[in-house]
Amino acid sequence: MPATAAQFNLLASTAVQTVLEEVLPAYERASGNQVAVTIASSAGIMSKLKAGESPDMVILTREGIDELITQGKVAAGSRAELASAGLGIAVKRGAAKPDISSTAALKQTLLDAKSVAYTATGASGLYFARLLERLGIAEAMKPKSNILKSGLAGDAVARGESDIGVQMISEILAAPGAELVGPLPAEIQSTMVFTAGTLAGSARAAETRSLADYLATPAVGAVFKAKGLDPASTK
Numbered sequence: 001m002p003a004t005a006a007q008f009n010l011l012a013s014t015a016v017q018t019v020l021e022e023v024l025p026a027y028e029r030a031s032g033n034q035v036a037v038t039i040a041s042s043a044g045i046m047s048k049l050k051a052g053e054s055p056d057m058v059i060l061t062r063e064g065i066d067e068l069i070t071q072g073k074v075a076a077g078s079r080a081e082l083a084s085a086g087l088g089i090a091v092k093r094g095a096a097k098p099d100i101s102s103t104a105a106l107k108q109t110l111l112d113a114k115s116v117a118y119t120a121t122g123a124s125g126l127y128f129a130r131l132l133e134r135l136g137i138a139e140a141m142k143p144k145s146n147i148l149k150s151g152l153a154g155d156a157v158a159r160g161e162s163d164i165g166v167q168m169i170s171e172i173l174a175a176p177g178a179e180l181v182g183p184l185p186a187e188i189q190s191t192m193v194f195t196a197g198t199l200a201g202s203a204r205a206a207e208t209r210s211l212a213d214y215l216a217t218p219a220v221g222a223v224f225k226a227k228g229l230d231p232a233s234t235k
Contacts, residue, residue, distance in 0.1 A: 005031065005034070006034075006207050007033065007035070008034075008035060008055075008056040008202070008204035009035075009055040010037045010038070010211070011040065011048060011049075011053070011057070011059075012039055012040075012045075012059040013045065013194055014041055014168075014171055015042075015085060015123075015124075015168045015170050015194055016083070016170070016229070017039045018174045019083075019220070019224055019229070020037060022223050022227075023214075023215070023223055027214050031211075031214075033207050041122040041123070041125075041150065042061045042121075042122065043121035043123070043126065044150070045058060046060075046067075049068065049073060054199060056198065056199055056203075056208050057196060057198050057199065057211065057212075058074065058196070058197055059194055060195070061123050061192050061193065061195065062193040062195045065079055065196075065197045066079075072200060074197035074199060075197065075200045075202075075205070078198035079195060079196075080195065080196045080212040080216065081194075081196075081232045082195060082196055082212075082215050082216065082232055083194050083224040083230060083231045084192060084193045084194065084229065084232070085169050085191070085228060085229040086192070087166060087167065087169065088166075088180050088181065088183045088228075089109075089182060089183075090164070090166070091165070091178065092157050092160065092177065092178060093179045095163070097179075097182075100181055100182055101185070102185055103135070103185050103188050105185075106185060106188075107137060109164070110132075110135075110137065110164065113144060113163050113164040114144060114162075114163050115145075115146050115161065116141065116144055116145055116163075116166060117148060117153040117162035117164070117166070118145070118146075118147065118148065118153055118166040118167065119147070119148045119149075119151070119153065121149075122167070122168075124171070127190045128166045131188060134188070146162045152165075152174060152175045152178075153166055153171070153172070154167065154174070154175025154178030155175045155178070157175070158175060168228075169229075172228070173227060180228075196208075198212075
């Protein structure tokens with residue numbers, strides 16, 4: 001291991017978990033650095049930081065990073081956009097795929113569902129709850145909403161707990177027993193940009209920058225793409 005190698009702590013959104021699992025071993029071999037990763041929802045990350053946790057690096061939504069920069073918790077110069085993803089609809093693998101081709105079709109599909117799974121604190125779940133209000137069906141959906149404290153909506157669908165799951169496309173693809181029907185219609189889609197930042201005062205700023213640079217390489221961009229995210233490096 002190089003003399004300059006170090007271990008640092010990364011607190012990252014569930015949306016990028018499968019990417020990190022695939023690419024971090026190569027980064028660690030090449031750099032000699034060791035990355036201790038904790039995965040949480042974007043809201044969970046904010047709660048952990050508010051409670052006093054102090055990782056060296058965070059990856060969460062752009063809005064979350066910007067809020068942390070405003071609060072002085074993340075160094076402004078460390079901000080690095082990595083990839084973006086939208087929300088999608090999941091069903092159990094092999095199940096018939098419902099019509100989500102338009103906002104009206106999706107609305108009817110949700111109303112026809114026996115149960116719809118989404119997260120309570122994830123960025124996707126928070127957006128979807130607001131979307132139900134916009135569509136005027138929030139009250140009608142209450143009895144059939146399976147609101148998860150954590151985890152993958154696709155797993156809930158795979159277990160038969162719900163017939164529809166709503167989450168980030170990358171998280172749907174991470175659930176082996178679920179199948180992606182498709183993204184939300186463009187006019188009601190929410191594209192979330194996952195962004196890295198280094199905690200202000202971290203002694204590992206150089207190492208976290210090296211990881212951010214690595215995550216922006218074309219090779220890692222291809223992994224982002226395969227996992228359902230659009231890499232910022234291709235824009």
